[in-house]
Amino acid sequence: MTKSILITGGARSGKSTLAERMVEGFGLPATYIATAQAFDAEMEQRIADHQARRGAGWHTVAEPLDLPGALEAADPARPVLIDCLTLWLTNLLLAERDWRAPAEALAGSLARDRAPVVIVTNEVGAGIVPENALARAFRDAAGSLNQTIAQACDELWLSVAGHPLQIK
């Protein structure tokens, strides 16, 4: 049985909707682990749109930093959707925390005997090389994090303009 799925794609590529459909396809009450924090009205609106779209039947946990801990604490009988790795990385970098050890911990916990886990991430770095050093460091860290989690996942999907493409 497929246990862990990583979905990557650009902004508004449909990756969150694809992830929600996959998790709902397991036919079980599910847990949503959100890494986003609402710092402004725009983000509040995005989050409200997501919550309205998900509807009832989802248990939502907001965890901006301790993602491995949130996954460990989640009910193992329920499928989990993690949305998204890129914001988690941003939160760790802004808090000046290491991301490599938590990324390895997250990858390790995907091997656990539990209901499936679907993870959303962003495909960054396809454009021109950013001019500032922080943006370049973020781009490189995001790429490495995606590789670490993709390697640990049973399936990897790319969402392009609302269309899913299976990579692994």
Ligand SMILES: Nc1nc2c(ncn2[C@@H]2O[C@H](COP(=O)(O)OP(=O)(O)OP(=O)(O)O)[C@@H](O)[C@H]2O)c(=O)[nH]1
């Ligand atoms: N805190 C919190 N964040 C949430 C909740 N629901 C969704 N989010 C966040 O909303 C973010 C995704 O929002 P969007 O900006 O619509 O995603 P997008 O990348 O532009 O679009 P897609 O590619 O279609 O997914 C994710 O990072 C989630 O963590 C929630 O209930 N609470």
